[in-house]
Amino acid sequence: MIKITDLEKYYRTEEVETIALNKLSIEVKEGEFVAVMGPSGCGKSTLLNILGLLDDPDGGSFVFNGIEVAGFNERKRADLRKKNIGFVFQSFNLIDELTVFENVELPLIYNNVKAADRKKRVEEVLDNLKIMHRRNHYPQQLSGGQQQRVAVARAVVNNPKLILADEPTGNLDSSNGNEVMQLLTELNEKGTTIVMVTHSEHDARYSHRIIRMLDGHSVTENILI
């Protein structure tokens, strides 16, 4: 599903140029659950942003579902993104002004799903993730674990083929973290491809394969199953 070859990404500020990704090549198959690990600043988030079509690489190739997407413009990337990819962030990134229901509904709105269908689908997802009773609460009224659950719900509501999670448990205690990992595993079992960045070896063990990075490079891969 994902094949990147010699991917490069630089950040230029006035004084310095940082090489965030340095000729990185990896592949992720459909249905895989991959964990990305590495020290802070090694380029994990940068990689995830490019995989998520939020950012454009400066060199190399990125084939997504058989299409070369490196060099796509913002509009094309956005279009591909909203149909195929769901995101889960470390800091949840829920919109404070929207209720749980409305946050989860958001991707469907932008995909022009009809109101009745939206309601059905959101309720289904909230039910699945056992947060239906919180549907009318605002994010500030929820615990961290609950917020991340809503974020996961929002990521999957659109039935994406790929879920990208950047340290999804980073802001959670271990029991809440385990619950989220459980959710991701269940999603993966239902066929969703998952790429997850994590600092935790414990969390990484939920995945099939661990990619270890250093200075924008992939150094080793551990295959767990």
Added chain:
Amino acid sequence: MFLHYLKVAFRNIRKQKMYAAINVGGFAIGIAACLLIALFIQHETSYDSANPNRHHIFRLVGEAKQNGQVHSGIAFPAPMSKAILNDFPEVEKAGRIMSNSLFGAANNQVRRPDQQNNTYEQGFAFADTSTLEILDIKMIYGSRTEALKQPFSVILNKSMADKYFPNQNPVGQRLIFNDNPRLPIIVGGVMEDFPTNSHLQYRGFISLAGVSFWDNEQSQWTASNYDIYLQLKPNTNIASFEKKMTDDVVDKYMVPAMVAGGQKNAKESFKDTRIYLQPLSDIHLYSYNIEQDDTRHGDIRFVYLFAAIAAFILLLACINFLNLSTARSANRAKEVGVRKVMGGSRNNLINQFLSESLLYSFLSFLTGTAIAVLALPLFNKVSGLYLSMPWKEWWLIPALIGGALVIGLLAGIYPAFYLSYFKPINTLKGNLSLGSKNGRLRSSLVVFQFSISVVLLIGTAVIYKQMQYILNSKIGFDKDQVLMIEGADALKEQTTSFKNEVLNLPVVKNVSVSDFLPVNDTKRNGNTFWEEGKQQDDGFALQHWVVDENYIPTLGMKLIAGRNFSKDFHTDSSTAVVNKALADKLGIKDPIGKIITNGGEHLRIIGVVDNFYFESMKQQVTPLCMVLGNSNSIVSIKIKGADMKTALATIEAKWKAFLPNQPMRYTFLDERYAAMYIDVQRMQYIFTGFSILAVVVACLGLFALAAFMAEQRTKEIGIRKVLGASVAGVFTLLTKNFLKLVGLSLIISIPVGWWLMNQWLQDFSYRISLNWKIFAFASLLMMTIALFTICFQAIKAAIANPVKSLRTE
């Protein structure tokens, strides 16, 4: 989707109440100002628009150059309208209006024959039947063509007819004018009241049939007292008609008449004369430089000025919206990022932010309309108008909605593009200080807002100063404590005994009988005089006032040479006391004993008074002479002491003893004097009002901006305080930049304000000089207000406990 946007916008408003209140409040103020001004403009431009023939109707205006200055007037000789009608086939109708109060127009004492008491009625004019047709006068009773056919017939307007002849058709009834029962006036018809947006506001038209104010008056070309209205055939070429008509009137009539009167270079004196056609719909707004046009009219320059000011206030509100939106961008950045990650396109986000600004705009229009409705009575009072909200007009609601759309888009477009531009990868990491990014734009806009406010403040201060100058400067006479009794000609031969009895009252200091007074709407009499022994061609315009020997002391004028008239000198009948302007004009150091003449009258100068303003301060004091004589419709009484109430009662009792059937009609000289400057006064009020609004709107923005800046720098301030910064230090840190901006706006606005107000002052011949104090005052005021506005936020931030602010991060 749109509902989703609205929902989010509403929640944002609820969450950020202060921000929302400032946006809506500022907008609402701007919109209210615009609405009121729009009503004003709509009214001002609607004048005389009901006349179906308005495109072919014109008023004649004469233009002549004197000493290089252009003078315009609308009074023409009596036979002129008929002459033009006869000479030019283009002229369909020609009609005259004569409103000169010297000849019984304007004001009359009126009663029904069966009534005892007279009522003073204003607003009469003599008119031709053709004038009624040109002006499309609508009759309620009687016929337009017949009503003024009879000599001494009158058309009353509805309200006056209802007053004297309630619930009946008064055609054929009689009225007594000015206690002259031998000459009853016959009601020929009743017309509708003129609408408020007509340039004419007469309440009655008196027939010109058979009228001749003196021998051969109707055929005399050398006296100008008639306003002329023409209705031309469609498709007349106006420019060439004006030229033809001017040549015809001058060459065929005026010049021969003057030559016959003994003038030598008559032709030469008309060299720069031009008669032009003023379209009916232009009369109201484009007559400001026509002299002696007693129709109440507006001024297109004010229309533009007020429109500009209202637009500026609205612009200031838009700037607030823009500044606050971009300043708060950090708060919205995360939302933008999340929405984009969730599939929102830039267009989706632009639409969302525009919906939000539209929501603000609509809320503001609701509030603003409410404010306008509430403020309308006050606005009417200040502007002297009778405006009302046009609720019944079909276009009102669409216009308001359209306005809300335009303002919403205008204010929202930049923030929408700016906010929607954020890249999710930048914003989702948080901790991006996006707010400071377009600080320069925001600063420029703040400077712009305050520059406008300061210019308005300067304008207000200068107008106020000039008005104070007008009211308090040495005007050459003492306007205080002087009662003017008008309509005193009804005393007839009892005038002198009334005067003497009043003079004997203990509350009275002095009494003078004269119709000539140094305030508007009293008598004037211009003549050409020259020094005896010189040529008529050396003559100059001279006001020739008939007064009595008490005049100068009653009005507190100052004799600077010679003496006042005296009963002891029998020769005083052919002497004159003149003003200093005349002495200057003659160019003689000691004019006492010199003789001036107009050919018939020879006047020996016995005294000189210091100049006193008898026209508006907008004009130079011109030469004037006073002679002894009988001019008995106004009695001026100087009161002793401060008890005006008792004085008034005693004098009124005396009046009643003389004239039981005519109520005493009086005004006060100082009030009449102030009324001459009612336009300046109005300008002052309106400017004050608008500059307060502008300052309020600008400060609302500043307040919110200061709040957000303080909020954004909470952490920085916390760290500084932990490191030992003092409260004063933090306060300075937070206020310094804002005060710099206000200071910059002062530097910009002071020259602009100076230039503008200097222009305005040029209208006055007698004016204040612009000194640094006015600008210092405006600057200081602005600085103080600005400091107060931001200091609340700054103090709050400065005294906050740093531990708290650091923990929240």
